[in-house]
Amino acid sequence: MPSASDTIVAIATPPGRGGIGVVRISGSQARAIAKTLCGIEPEPRRVQLTAFTGVDGSAIDRGLALFFAAPHSFTGEDVLELHAHGSPVVLDALVRRACALGARAARAGEFSERAFLNGKLDLNQAEAVADLIASRSEVQARAALRSLEGEFSRRADALAKLIVRLRVEIEAAIDFSDEASEGASKPVIERLFEDAANGLQALLAAARRGVRLTDGMHAVIVGEPNVGKSSLLNALAGNDRAIVTEMPGTTRDVLRESIVLGDVELTLADTAGLRESTDLVEGEGIRRARVELARADLVLRVVERTAAVASATLFDGTPPSAARILIINKIDLDGVPPSRSERGGALCIALSARTGEGLDLLRTALREAALGDERGGEFSARSRHVLALERAGASLQNARSALATATPELIAEDLVAAQRALGEIVGTFTSEDLLGAVFSTFCIGK
Ligand SMILES: Nc1nc2c(ncn2[C@@H]2O[C@H](COP(=O)(O)OP(=O)(O)OP(=O)(O)O)[C@@H](O)[C@H]2O)c(=O)[nH]1
Ligand SMILES: [Mg+2]
CATH class of the missing domain: 3.40.50.300 (P-loop containing nucleotide triphosphate hydrolases)
Known part of the structure; x- marks a missing residue:
C-alpha cells in the first residue's frame, strides 16, 4: 500500500532522448540518497556537478545534483533533482538506483498531490500545473498560469467569505430576534445575498469560458x-x-x-x-x-x-x-x-x-x-469547477428564497452547502475520492 510518507522517484522530463533528462526524488530519504548516489553533502539550492554511481561504485552518468530542503520545495518535502544526460537507459538506471536506496516509483500526479497535501498549492492550482503542461496554444498557457497564480482560487475564496458573512448575519438574527436588530439586519442580509448571487454568476460565466479554453x-x-x-x-x-x-x-x-x-x-x-x-x-x-x-x-x-x-x-x-x-x-x-x-x-x-x-x-x-468578452483576463478551469459553482448557486438560491418562510437554521444549512461547494474548488473540503479522481489524470513525474 503506497504511503504518503514514502520517498518517491520519477523521471520528470518527457520519454525519449534529449540533451538533458531530469529525475526527481521527493521525501525524507532524498538527503541520504544524495549522499550515496551522488557522493555529495546536499546543500539547499546549490547546484553540484558530480558522478551518479551505481551499486558497485561505477559511474552511471555525470551530471548536476540540485537539492531543495523541506519545506522550500515544490512538494514541501526534501527534493533532489538529478540532471543527467537525456537517455532513457541512463534515467531508468538512476530511478532503479534510487529505488534500491529506499525510494519507490511515484504514482501519476503524486508530486503535485504532495504539494497540495503540504499546503504548497491549493487543488485548483495543482490542476493548473497540469493544464499548463497540457496547453496547446498561448491563450491556454496564459489562462493556466493565471489559475496557477491563484486568480480563480482568490475569487472562489472571496465568495466563500461573503457567504460566511451571510451566515454570521443570519445567525445573529436568530440570536437576537427582537424587533430592533431584525430591522437593522434585514437590508444587510438582502444586500449580501445580492452580492453573493452576482459574484457567483460572474465567476460561473468565467469558469465556463475557462473550461472552453482549457478543453x-x-x-x-x-x-x-x-x-x-x-x-x-x-x-x-x-x-x-x-x-x-x-x-x-x-x-x-x-x-x-x-x-x-x-x-x-x-x-x-x-x-x-x-x-x-x-x-x-x-x-x-x-x-x-x-x-x-x-x-x-x-x-x-x-x-x-x-x-x-x-x-x-x-x-x-x-x-x-x-x-x-x-x-x-x-x-x-x-x-x-x-x-x-x-x-x-x-x-x-x-x-x-x-x-x-x-x-x-x-x-x-x-x-x-x-x-470570450474578457480578453486576456481568463483563467483555466475544469468541468468539476463549473459543477461545484452550479451547486453553490443552487444552494444560495434555495437559502435566498427560503428567507421569508423557512427557519434561520434551514437557511443556514443551505449556506453551509454553498460554502462547501465553493471549498471543493480549492480543496478546503475534499474527499479521498475527489483527490484520487483529480490526481490520477496527471501523468507520472508531475
Ligand atoms: N457555388 C458554391 N458551391 C458550394 C459552396 N459550398 C459548397 N458548395 C457545393 O455544394 C454541394 C454540397 O456541399 P457539401 O459541402 O457536401 O454540403 P453539406 O452541407 O456537407 O451536405 P451534406 O453532407 O449532404 O449535408 C457541393 O457540390 C459543393 O461543391 C460555395 O460556397 N459555392
Ligand atoms: Mg456534408
Missing part, C-alpha cells in the same frame, strides 16, 4: 443537407478531410478537426444535414448531429444563399449558453460580396466556402467567440 472550444457546423457544411470544414481546416458531393445527405457521421486560429485552438465538428429521412444510416447520422449540437459551445448554422435566413427556428436545439454564428454560404452564386452583420441577435457572416471569400471574417468571429 478547446467545441464548435459544431449544422444545417440542411447540401448547404456546404463539409466544404466549410475543409476550407477552415485547409484540407479535404470531409467528403463533398453535390448529393444531399453526403455526410453521415460526425467528423472532427482541430484548428488553431492564431493563439487559440478549437475543435470543429461537421455533421449530417438535418432533414426528415427514412434512410437508416442517414437517420443515425442526423441523430448524432443533434447530440453534437446539444453539447456545442459554439454553433455555426449554415444556410444556402439567403434562403430561410428569417426563420425563427434556425437555432433550435442549440444550448442556451452556446455562442451562435449564422453563415450564409455560396455567395459566389449570387455575386454578392462577403459581409458581417447582425441578424436576430446572432452574428451573421456571408461567405463562400468554395472560393474562400469571407473566410477571414469567419476566422475573426471564431477567434472572438473562443476568447
Whole structure:
C-alpha cells in the first residue's frame, strides 16, 4: 500500500532522448540518497556537478545534483533533482538506483498531490500545473498560469467569505430576534445575498469560458443537407478531410478537426444535414448531429444563399449558453460580396466556402467567440469547477428564497452547502475520492 510518507522517484522530463533528462526524488530519504548516489553533502539550492554511481561504485552518468530542503520545495518535502544526460537507459538506471536506496516509483500526479497535501498549492492550482503542461496554444498557457497564480482560487475564496458573512448575519438574527436588530439586519442580509448571487454568476460565466479554453472550444457546423457544411470544414481546416458531393445527405457521421486560429485552438465538428429521412444510416447520422449540437459551445448554422435566413427556428436545439454564428454560404452564386452583420441577435457572416471569400471574417468571429468578452483576463478551469459553482448557486438560491418562510437554521444549512461547494474548488473540503479522481489524470513525474 503506497504511503504518503514514502520517498518517491520519477523521471520528470518527457520519454525519449534529449540533451538533458531530469529525475526527481521527493521525501525524507532524498538527503541520504544524495549522499550515496551522488557522493555529495546536499546543500539547499546549490547546484553540484558530480558522478551518479551505481551499486558497485561505477559511474552511471555525470551530471548536476540540485537539492531543495523541506519545506522550500515544490512538494514541501526534501527534493533532489538529478540532471543527467537525456537517455532513457541512463534515467531508468538512476530511478532503479534510487529505488534500491529506499525510494519507490511515484504514482501519476503524486508530486503535485504532495504539494497540495503540504499546503504548497491549493487543488485548483495543482490542476493548473497540469493544464499548463497540457496547453496547446498561448491563450491556454496564459489562462493556466493565471489559475496557477491563484486568480480563480482568490475569487472562489472571496465568495466563500461573503457567504460566511451571510451566515454570521443570519445567525445573529436568530440570536437576537427582537424587533430592533431584525430591522437593522434585514437590508444587510438582502444586500449580501445580492452580492453573493452576482459574484457567483460572474465567476460561473468565467469558469465556463475557462473550461472552453482549457478543453478547446467545441464548435459544431449544422444545417440542411447540401448547404456546404463539409466544404466549410475543409476550407477552415485547409484540407479535404470531409467528403463533398453535390448529393444531399453526403455526410453521415460526425467528423472532427482541430484548428488553431492564431493563439487559440478549437475543435470543429461537421455533421449530417438535418432533414426528415427514412434512410437508416442517414437517420443515425442526423441523430448524432443533434447530440453534437446539444453539447456545442459554439454553433455555426449554415444556410444556402439567403434562403430561410428569417426563420425563427434556425437555432433550435442549440444550448442556451452556446455562442451562435449564422453563415450564409455560396455567395459566389449570387455575386454578392462577403459581409458581417447582425441578424436576430446572432452574428451573421456571408461567405463562400468554395472560393474562400469571407473566410477571414469567419476566422475573426471564431477567434472572438473562443476568447470570450474578457480578453486576456481568463483563467483555466475544469468541468468539476463549473459543477461545484452550479451547486453553490443552487444552494444560495434555495437559502435566498427560503428567507421569508423557512427557519434561520434551514437557511443556514443551505449556506453551509454553498460554502462547501465553493471549498471543493480549492480543496478546503475534499474527499479521498475527489483527490484520487483529480490526481490520477496527471501523468507520472508531475
Ligand atoms: N457555388 C458554391 N458551391 C458550394 C459552396 N459550398 C459548397 N458548395 C457545393 O455544394 C454541394 C454540397 O456541399 P457539401 O459541402 O457536401 O454540403 P453539406 O452541407 O456537407 O451536405 P451534406 O453532407 O449532404 O449535408 C457541393 O457540390 C459543393 O461543391 C460555395 O460556397 N459555392
Ligand atoms: Mg456534408
